[in-house]
Amino acid sequence: MKIEKLTCHIGAEISGVDLSEAARSDDLFAEIRAALLEHKVLFLRDQDIARADHVAFASRFGALEDHPVVGSDPEHPGLVRIYKDENSPPDYFENSWHCDATWREAPPMGAVLRCIACPPVGGDTMWVNMARAYADLSDHVKEAIAPLRARHSIEATFGARMPEEKRLALKAQFPDAEHPVVRTHPETGEKVLFVNGFATHFTNFHTAANVRYGQDYAPGAAQLLHYLIGRATIPEYQVRWRWRPNSVAIWDNRSTQHYAVMDYPPTVRRMERAGIVGDRPF
Template structure:
C-alpha cells in the first residue's frame, strides 16, 4: 500500500508495508537468565515474580526518593533478569517520574506523540470521543530510530473500571525457541525499520510527511545482542519492521510473518492489571509490549518517560 498526499506542496510518504500471520507448535524452552548465570536473592527489596521468564513486582521501594548506588544497581539487575518491573501505588509527579528514569541515562521524547505535563513526558489520554491510537499491536518503542530507546517508565494516572491492561513479551525466549533452520537464516541478517507503518494507522499523511527527513528508514540486526546480558534477542516488530534486507519481497514477508508473530506466544508473556499510580519500567531492548484496548468509552490516562538507548548490534 502506498500512502499519497493530495497537497502538491507536501512530498508523498514512503510505502507502509507490514506482513501479518504466523503459526506455532511444540514445547518451548523458558529460560529467564543468561546461560550459566545463577539466580541470586535481592537485598534491598522484595521481588514477586509475575510469570516464568518475564515480569516482577517490586515491593519496598519508594520511587519518589533518590536511589542510592547500591539500590540502583540491584534494580538494574532485576530489570535485566525480569525485563519489566512493576511498582504499585507510587503516585509520582512528572518530575519524580523523570528523575527515576534518569538513573538509567538521558531521556528522549517522540515528537509524534502528545506532550505531557513536562518536556520529558508523553501523554496517552483515551476516553469517550478520543481516537484509538497506539494500542492493540505488539511492538518495541521507536525501533525506527538509529538508537532505539533503552527502556521506558510508564505511570497510569487514571484507569478504566475494567480492561486497559498492558502485556509484555520476552524476546530472548522468542529467539531461544526458534528452530535451528530459522536461526541460521536470521543470524547476521538485518532488517529495515520505518516509522510510517506504525503511525500511518492513526495519522494522516499531512501529519507524517514532515518527519520523513528526521526519521529516515534505518537497518538493525534481526537478532540483536543485549549490551549488558549478552543474550540474543529477536528484534523485529509489526509496527516498524518493513522488510529483511537482501531478500525478495515474498521471501521477506514470509519470514517476517513468522518472526513478528513470536511475540504472540502466551508462554513468553506477562500481563499487568493497572491501578492508578502504578509504575511499569521495562527494558525496550529485550521486550515488546501491547496495550489492550478493551475498555470501551471509559477513560484511561497514562504518562511515559523514555530513556535514550544505543545502536543495536
C-alpha cells in the same frame, strides 16, 4: 525490597520500594536495575509520586527522549502524557505487539510508565520476552536469520494516517532505520529477536543463497518476517499486568515488546511515560 516473579520467563513485582527514594539512592537504584536486567519488566503498586520524581527516577537509567508525534509535558521534558477519554479516536499503534521506536537509529533503552487513571476493568498491558522467543527458534531458522537486517519505518505506521505532505516530512525527519534481525543485548549478552510491527521488510534477503525464483523473495521473505514477528504472540513468553492508579511498569525495550490491550473504550485511561535514550542495536 521484595521481588516476586509473575511468570516463568518474564516479569516481577517489586514491593517495599518508593521510587522517589530510589531516584536519590545509588544502592537502591542499582538493585532495581539489576532486577530489570534479570526479569525484563518490573511492576510496582502504590507509587503516588510527583512528576518530577518520575522524571528523576527514569533519568537514573539515562537521558530521556521526546516523542516526535505525541510530544511531552512542557514542564517535564521527556514525560509523555498518554491520555485517553470517552472522545478519543481508536488508536492502532498501542494495541499491537511492538518495541518502542525501532524506527529510530538508536531506539529507546526502556521506559517508566505510571498509571494516573484507568477503567475499573480492562486496559491491561502485556509484555513479551523476545530473548526467549529467539532462544526457542529451531537451529536452521537461527542460521537463516543470523545475517539478516530489516527496515523499520515511522512513515508506514504513525505517518500512514497523515496527509501526504506531513507524512513525507515525518519520513524526512526520521528516515527509515535498519537494524539486525537478531540483536545482542549490550549488558546481558543475550541474543534477542528484534523485529516487530515497525519492520517493513528485510534489506539483504535477496541473495543467491536465499533466492532462486521470484517466489523465494516475494512472498518468501514476507512470510519469514511475518513468522518472526508472530513469535511475540506466544503466551508462554508473556506477562499481563492489570493497572490501578499509581501502578508503575519499568521495562527493558531492548529485549521485550509490549501490547496495550484496547478493550476499555469509551472509558478513561491516563498514563504518563518517561522514555530513556538507547543505543544503536548490533
